[in-house]
C-alpha cells in the first residue's frame with residue numbers, strides 16, 4: 001500500500017484520467033472504471049457509459065440485488081410515491097418522457113390511483129426502481145455493465161496509482177478510475193436518543209419496513225422530523241390502518257408542502273445577474289413569488305424556476321453566502337422544494353382534520369424508556385417551559401447524516417486516510433471541483449476519482465432529485481468517455497517517449 005496522493009490537476013477540462021506507469025502491452029487495454037454504489041446515480045452513469053460503447057470496462061459494486069433502486073426506489077410500500085410527476089422523471093436527460101412511456105407500455109403499471117387531480121401521474125416509488133433496472137437489464141445481459149453484488153469495505157492504492165478495492169466477500173478488484181456514488185449516508189441517531197439505542201420502541205431508520213410493519217395500530221407514535229421521510233412514515237402507518245395519535249416534532253414545525261395546481265414555470269430570472277449574497281437571493285425569491293401571485297400563479301411556479309436554475313444560482317454564490325443560506329433558509333427551502341406527492345398530501349390533510357396528526361415546533365430535551373412507553377421531554381419553540389408526553393414508538397426521520405459521510409463509510413474512510421478525498425466544508429458531502437473531481441484536504445483535484453450524486457451537492461447545490469442526478473451522471477459519463485478514448489493514445493505515446 002502506498003500513500004499515493006494524486007498530483008494536482010488544475011484545468012477542469014483536462015481528461016479525468018492520466019496514465020501512470022501502465023504495463024506495456026501491444027493491445028490497448030480498456031480503462032477499468034469502477035462505480036461504487038448502484039443507486040439511481042451509479043446506475044444512470046453505468047447506463048450512459050454502456051451506450052457509448054467505450055474502450056472501458058464498467059463495473060458497479062452495489063450490494064442490492066438490482067441496480068437503480070438505491071435508498072429512494074427500493075421501497076416496496078405502495079403508499080410511497082414519487083414526488084415529481086412521472087413525465088419529469090427519467091434516466092435519460094435527453095428523453096424526459098421515458099419513464100412515462102415505460103409506465104404506459106403496460107396497463108398493470110399505470111394504476112388509476114397514480115393519477116392526481118390535474119392529470120399528473122405519481123406512481124409508487126418502487127416502480128421507478130423497476131423502470132431503471134429494466135433499462136439496465138440489456139447492458140447487464142450483454143456484459144457491457146458488470147454488477148458485483150458486494151460492498152466496498154476497504155481501498156488500497158497500487159504502485160501504478162490505480163486502486164485495489166477490497167469487497168465485503170473479501171475478493172479484490174482493480175480500478176483505474178473510481179466513481180463514488182454512495183449516495184445518502186445512513187441517518188445518524190440524535191445524541192439525545194443514544195440511551196434508547198436497541199429499545200424495541202425506537203425505530204432509528206425510517207426505511208426499516210419490517211419494524212414499521214410491527215407498529216401496533218393504536219400506538220402513540222412520535223416522529224422526529226417533519227419532511228418527506230416523516231411523510232412516508234405517516235403514509236405507511238395510514239396504509240396499515242393506524243388509529244393512534246401521531247405527533248411530528250421538528251425544530252421549526254415546518255412540514256413539506258404540497259404540489260399545488262400545476263401552472264406555468266415562473267419566468268423570473270435569478271441569473272441575470274446571479275446573486276452574490278444570500279439576502280439578495282431571498283429578496284428576489286420573495287418578489288418573484290409576489291409577482292407570480294399577482295398573475296394568479298402559485299409560489300410553486302417560482303420553485304420550478306429555482307430548481308431549473310438551481311445549480312447556476314448556487315455556484316455563483318460565494319462560500320459565506322452558501323453558509324448563510326444553509327443556516328437560515330435550509331429548512332424553509334427543503335419543505336418548499338421537496339414537496340409531497342398529492343396522494344400523501346391528501347392522507348396528511350385528512351389525519352390533521354381528524355385530529356389524529358399534529359406537527360409541533362420545539363426542541364427535544366430528553367427521552368427515556370419506562371414501563372408505560374418512552375417518556376419524552378421537549379420544549380416548544382419560543383418558550384422556556386418544558387412539556388412531557390409518553391409514546392409507544394419513536395421514529396427518527398431527521399435525515400441522512402451528510403456531514404458524516406466519510407465517518408459512516410469504510411470505503412470513503414479509506415480514501416480519506418489515503419489523503420485522496422476530503423469533506424465538503426459546508427458539511428454537504430465531499431469536496432469536488434466544478435467537473436466533480438474529488439478534492440483532497442489541500443484542495444488538489446484528483447485525476448482518478450469522480451464524485452457523483454448527492455455527495456457532490458456542496459459544489460452543485462441542486463443535486464438530490466432524480467432528474468438532477470441523471471443529468472450529472474451524463475456529464476460525468478462524457479468526462480469518463482474522454483479519458484477512456486484518450487487512454488490508449490496516451491499510453492502508446494508514453495511507450496515511444
Ligand SMILES: Cc1cc2nc3c(=O)[nH]c(=O)nc-3n(C[C@H](O)[C@H](O)[C@H](O)COP(=O)(O)OP(=O)(O)OC[C@H]3O[C@@H](n4cnc5c(N)ncnc54)[C@H](O)[C@@H]3O)c2cc1C
Pocket residue numbers: 036037038039040041042043061062063064069070071072073081082083084089125150151152153181182183184185409410411452453454463464465466467469
Ligand atoms: C426516500 C427518498 C425518496 C425520494 N424520492 C424522490 C422522488 O420521488 N423524485 C425525485 O426526483 N427524487 C427523489 N429522491 C431523491 C433522489 O432520487 C435521490 O437523491 C437519488 O436516488 C440519489 O441516488 P444515489 O444513487 O446517488 O444514492 P442512493 O439512493 O443513496 O444509493 C447509493 C447506493 O450506494 C450503495 N453503497 C453505499 N456504500 C457502498 C459501498 N461501500 N459499496 C458498495 N455500494 C455502496 C448503497 O447500497 C446504495 O444503493 C428521493 C430520495 C429519498 C432518500
